[in-house]
Amino acid sequence: MDRVRIGILGTGNIAPLNVAAYLKHPNCDVLAVCDTREHKAREAAEQWGVPKVYTDMDAMLADPDLDAVEILTPTMLHKDHVLAALQAGKHVSVQKPIANSVRDGIEMMEAAKAAGLTLRISECNFGYPPLVKAKELIKSGVIGHPTMCRIKTVVGQTNSEFQNGLDPSGYTWRFNDQSPGGHLFDDMVHKYGTALWLFDQDITSVQAIVRQAPAFFEAPMAAIWEYERESLLGMMEVTYAPNMHIKSSFYGADEFFEIQGTDGWIWVTRGTGEMLDLAPVIVYHPDGTTTSYSNIEARWDSGFVHTSTAFIDALLAGTPDPEMTPELAIKTLQFCFAVYQASIDRSPVDPRTITDSVSPPWWPPDLSNYFEDIKNYGTK
Ligand SMILES: NC(=O)c1ccc[n+]([C@@H]2O[C@H](COP(=O)([O-])OP(=O)(O)OC[C@H]3O[C@@H](n4cnc5c(N)ncnc54)[C@H](O)[C@@H]3O)[C@@H](O)[C@H]2O)c1
The missing domain is CATH 3.30.360.10 (Dihydrodipicolinate Reductase; domain 2)
Known part of the structure; x- marks a missing residue:
């Protein structure tokens, strides 16, 4: 591969930090953005000068011009989004945590291995x-x-x-x-x-x-x-x-x-x-x-700049994923x-x-007394 043409799935809070290095990389083209919130996708496309805007993930993944996708959606969607991207034949970088459970992480890792595609987890540290x-x-x-x-x-x-x-x-x-x-x-x-x-x-x-x-x-x-x-x-x-x-x-x-x-x-x-x-x-x-x-x-x-650059450089070199492999993300x-x-x-x-997930006993938290809880924090 001599250029990487990438699509961005999810243009929320963290997207600008992840995408900055893709926009600057001499051998990477950010060709598409996709967000279910159309205004967010359009805003990002305009700011970053990205030609294609999607609001439906499957439509973006069906785009034959894309080699890879960066998945920046909420963590509970990572598994479905990564599996869909791999199924569509795209290399994948997905934000941490890899998924909500170890079981899901293993399924994602195995799907990437079976497809012969790169799956790496974007870990800015x-x-x-x-x-x-x-x-x-x-x-x-x-x-x-x-x-x-x-x-x-x-x-x-x-x-x-x-x-x-x-x-x-x-x-x-x-x-x-x-x-x-x-x-x-x-x-x-x-x-x-x-x-x-x-x-x-x-x-x-x-x-x-x-x-x-x-x-x-x-x-x-x-x-x-x-x-x-x-x-x-x-x-x-x-x-x-x-x-x-x-x-x-x-x-x-x-x-x-x-x-x-x-x-x-x-x-x-x-x-x-x-x-x-x-x-x-x-x-x-x-x-x-x-x-x-x-x-x-x-x-x-x-950290984001170097991590995103490393993903593109690895794809260009045809080498395995930089640093955070699915194996390491699962151990994490x-x-x-x-x-x-x-x-x-x-x-x-x-x-x-640990094969699945564990939550703290109080999870999910009761947010009804949020301000009071902050005021009283450390007193009991
Ligand atoms: N330090 C870090 O590396 C760091 C920091 C913040 C967030 N993150 C990770 O990045 C991911 C995103 O976090 P965020 O804070 O940007 O969340 P966010 O909620 O601000 O952004 C997620 C975006 O995904 C979009 N989205 C949801 N479902 C979609 C779908 N089906 N198709 C297309 N778009 C969809 C939402 O509309 C939203 O714009 C999370 O996994 C989070 O853990 C990492």
């Missing part, structure tokens, strides 16, 4: 330069053998232009039984996936405590896990701070990653936000010196559901035993 650098540094052995992975996520509030411009209708399906869980499903899959990807190691056991927070939040949460290699462990926390301003150009959240090794450690000091005035990646060496990677590209949306889902299950059982769960 795998293209985010500070995390790519951290993975490269771990592999180079600069910190010796990794022994601990620590990931913190904090959610607060922000008034970024991006956040203020979000269409609230993009949240209804995240807050009800169309999703198996809330924030630990929708957002934390990025971090569960990153914990797997950084070390190329399977996770064999997860313990967790998850508390309910307002709306779809699930915090505080604390989890610890074991990797295949006994000397490597992981831990994670998720906190909700509704009254804390998060310095961010995107969502009101940020992340920190610390990878301790036998010889030193690596910090990734930002993710979605830019809370701390620190270099995005800092290495502490065995001799006590530090290296700060200050000039590394670290805007959160750069198993990790996610193992956290919920471990919190319910108050005992360790092997994520590899």
